[in-house]
Amino acid sequence: MDRFIWANGLLEINETLVIQQRGVRLYDGDEKAKFDMGTLLLSTHRLLWRDAKNHEYCIAIPLSQIVFFEEQAAGIGKSAKIVVHLHPASANKEPGPYQSSPNNYIKLSFREHGQIEFYRRLTETMTQRRWERVPASQLIQPTNTSQAGRTRAVGIVGIERKLEEKRKETDKNISEAFEDLSKLMEKAKEMVELSKSIANKIKDKQGDITEDETIRFKSYLLSMGIANPVTRETHGSGTHYHLQLAKQLAQILQTPLEERGGMMALTEVYCLVNRARGMELLSPEDLVNACKLFENLKLPLRLRIFDSGVMVVQLQSHNEQEMITSAVDNVSDKGSLTAEELAKLLGISVLLSKERLLLAEKMGNLCRDDSVEGLRFYPNLF
Template identity: 35%
Template sequence: MGGQWLSTVEQTSSGRPVFLPNEIERSLVSAVDLECEDLPSFPSLKSGLLILTTHRLIWLPPDSSSTSTTSSAVAVPLSSVSHIFSNKKSLKSMFHSPRIRFQASLFHDPGSNPDPGPRSVVMTIVVRGKGDCDAFLGKFWESWRGRAWESEASGPARGEDSGSGSGFYTREGAVRMVGVSGILRKEQEMWESTDKSLQEAFQDLNALMVTCVFFFVNVYGLCVCPDDFVVLSKAKEMVMLAEKMRQKLLSGSNSQTGSTNDDELGSKEEMQDWLLSVGIISPVTKESAGALYHQQLCRQLADFVRIPLDRAGGMINLIDVYCLFNRARGTELISPEDLLQACSLWEKFDVPVMLRKFDSGVMVIQNKSHSDEEVFVRIKALVTNPDALRTGISASDAAITLGIAPAMAKEHLLTAESKGLLCRDISPDGFRFYINLFPEINQDDVYL
């Protein structure tokens, strides 16, 4: 659908775009048309969702929740934008939808045009919804002037600037990092700042020693006594001691404990890589998403829980998801109400996960492909074990077999009981579940 001029954007299973490394979402506007009158072959992009990031303008079709439209999302790199036109207030502008015009260099498909070079065109963003066009234009200017795609070449250390600047950019124009990766980068930058300060301090101490000797001998014509040399030598020893401390700090920042064990260092590097992979680089926020906050939050949450669900066997407690999701978001925490509202919106979108509530009131998140029948088969195999036929099984026994938490295993056992597969015995030791030897008895007619 991108035609011959725009690059396609890969989408996740929930319809969210797949962001580039260090790309952060800035603003969203719904019901947006993307037009270009200079190109007759420009595709028709109507009533879509426009996402502004630090690197691109991403246009998503209105039915982006379907995985069959993954090739219909397109993007305009901010690096190709050469000028953004200011909005001019006029009488005519009061009677049509707000518009944002910018000039960009687009590349034609070389397979259909003998001249595949760039072509400078004027594109128009038509906001037909209720989005704040002026606020979007301001963030568009800020993202374009920030030039985050260029700051990546200078290294990751510029990703944060503690105490200076505001928003998503530092005073130097570097894009800020959020989530766990941002916290780790901020810590690394703190070590580098400490190293620089210590180096300057050591140079100042050495210069001070030389200056003192020169001052007393040459200016006042005084002879430096041996005691003075002792004092200066002690100062030199303090400088050497501080230098050793600095090297120790730097080695500690690299190996955390200064250990030379290769296996230990390898495991810590793997842990850091795992934390970086878990951290969400661009979490959805109320500032960036606006009225679409919960809608975009539910899509991002659906993408996030995919890996935890695979590790938990297809079902995970909602409380555990809340802790994992907030840990990955770093400082951009969400409330339990926001999480519950985002999960409740999954029914309206074609996502592979769902929110489930057991009869006991426990809420979980599970894959739509998760089958209770498969769990019941494993429970039946466990409860028909010769030892289990005599003593029964507990929630802990089922948790070990199913590889899940005891609370979740208990919910599965209670569900199997409601289906007539199990029966239970309540004793001071707790619940014990046994195989139901009378499955033909209708529970509704048990008293008849």
């Protein structure tokens, strides 16, 4: 009962009334308190009790004080009750009707019924926890003043408060850091770490931060960032720029190309490179121009343009002589092959495998049998 404080019966700015019930008596623990006939009010933030006759006589308790509550059925000559268990009072609590109390719980006795509905609304209100949503302007002062009381808390209550404090601090940090750009730049390192720790914690518990595979893919591409992208600002606008760009491309594309079997469509390259560059966007024209320089620079990559007009970037190890040799080897192994069979063997597309076979034929290593069953290649024994 010592958790109650005097109130004026008015609601605060963000507070709204949820439900009220006449004819409620309060118990301190199991004993009747001196509040025997009044109206019990539930707001989004507090539980209030107002005397039936003297409306000035009003006491309140914040909902955050409540640990849990339970119903107690009515008996013969006994009204139905709700037992409310409370956290210990904080040291610097405002004055109330009781200075101290041996009990950690109070009872609300519903002499004119209404306890079922009240209990339901109380449950709802407690799960919504609206009182936690304090507008930012009001946040700073009350937390400072109640600091002394907070540090003393132990047990579950203490843990809860600590978590709550930590959350509030994180929230504050985020909103402060993003106030303007200079602040964010100052705190960038901290924010990078914070974002990672939040994302990791969520990943631990839920598997991934998002279900959306496009966003996951975006994250993956972005994470392969280039620290110093070659830009027109840093390397001029002429050939020099394209030369440097080609060198950088060769560096970042090596691994992805190996992962993809040595060949990538230029559109895929464009997306990959630009995501790695972040905000330093590269135009399609610049990309093509840089890729054209691979050969001059003796880089291990080549831009290749198919007869169909499709452009790809491929590893140099994908060169003609090797392709022909492997095609011939495969044909000799099997006796004869069609383009489809070779495609299946090598795990490449039908068009590419056909191209390889035709190339080998042109070089005189294979010969064809063109029938209704399709084009079949044999080792050239002639």
